Amino acid sequence: MSDDLPAGPTADKAGLRRELLARRRQRSDTDRWRDAAQLAADLPGLLSALGADPSRPLCLYVPVRHEPGAAPDGSTPLLDAAVSLGRRVLLPVTVGAGPGEETGPLDWATFHDRGDLAPGPHGLLEPSGRRLGPDAVADAAVVVVPALAASPTGVRLGRGGGHYDRTLPLVGRATVVVALVGDDELRESLPAEPHDVPVDAVWRPTAGLLRTAGTP
Ligand SMILES: Nc1nc2c(c(=O)[nH]1)N(C=O)[C@@H](CNc1ccc(C(=O)N[C@@H](CCC(=O)O)C(=O)O)cc1)CN2
Numbered sequence: 001m002s003d004d005l006p007a008g009p010t011a012d013k014a015g016l017r018r019e020l021l022a023r024r025r026q027r028s029d030t031d032r033w034r035d036a037a038q039l040a041a042d043l044p045g046l047l048s049a050l051g052a053d054p055s056r057p058l059c060l061y062v063p064v065r066h067e068p069g070a071a072p073d074g075s076t077p078l079l080d081a082a083v084s085l086g087r088r089v090l091l092p093v094t095v096g097a098g099p100g101e102e103t104g105p106l107d108w109a110t111f112h113d114r115g116d117l118a119p120g121p122h123g124l125l126e127p128s129g130r131r132l133g134p135d136a137v138a139d140a141a142v143v144v145v146p147a148l149a150a151s152p153t154g155v156r157l158g159r160g161g162g163h164y165d166r167t168l169p170l171v172g173r174a175t176v177v178v179a180l181v182g183d184d185e186l187r188e189s190l191p192a193e194p195h196d197v198p199v200d201a202v203w204r205p206t207a208g209l210l211r212t213a214g215t216p
């Protein structure tokens with residue numbers, strides 16, 4: 001590492017992100033298929049373990065490229081599983097990705113099927129339907145959050161956009177926040193900054209669900 005980089009959690013996060021993304025890119029299509037199928041199959045058990053109220057929505061996201069849950073053919077097994085359970089599914093719309101735009105909390109729109117998705121910033125797929133506003137997250141039973149790594153105490157390392165850090169303070173008291181990471185992405189400790197919002201649980205394709213320290 002170069003001597004003129006700032007020391008501390010911000011610099012530590014940048015180095016870790018590079019390492020974790022490089023590892024993800026090495027995952028084979030076979031492993032990615034297995035993870036996507038496993039997560040979809042485990043969703044009912046996850047929701048019942050978390051006591052997720054069926055009348056309240058689930059905030060998910062569309063995993064892309066090498067994110068856990070992304071199927072190599074671009075299908076959406078986890079989202080489809082949620083819909084087939086009769087759950088209302090909300091997906092994030094990135095706010096502030098355009099030039100000169102200020103990053104804000106994520107907006108949300110409903111997912112019914114793949115036809116609702118359109119290309120978004122950073123090569124993402126985002127819902128193209130009516131936007132419900134950032135406060136839609138407040139009513140969610142569960143918010144599944146993308147992460148590059150997470151720790152047993154609930155520290156989560158994101159991509160560095162600060163989108164979820166601005167969004168998670170809006171969730172309701174009854175909402176369970178779950179970080180979705182790969183099986184090798186649970187790290188004993190991770191750099192944390194004051195704005196980082198801890199997650200209540202960590203979900204991994206094979207290892208399953210881990211409630212983080214400090215949650216009831
Ligand atoms: N699937 C998914 N959806 C998501 C997120 C996410 O991490 N994954 N986000 C999480 O906040 C929000 C959007 N923010 C994001 C910021 C950067 C990248 C990303 O892939 N960056 C690449 C560089 C790609 C590029 O800009 O060309 C990278 O980190 O390598 C993705 C999402 C909301 N939706």
Ligand SMILES: Nc1ncnc2c1ncn2[C@@H]1O[C@H](COP(=O)(O)OP(=O)(O)OP(=O)(O)O)[C@@H](O)[C@H]1O
Nearest residue numbers: 013156157158159160161162163164165166195196
């Ligand atoms: N609540 C907030 N209000 C304003 N700025 C914030 C907030 N949370 C994070 N930021 C800023 O966003 C930037 C990215 O933060 P950080 O590196 O923690 O992102 P991340 O957690 O990896 O991203 P994400 O939340 O999208 O997954 C930092 O410059 C940070 O200061």
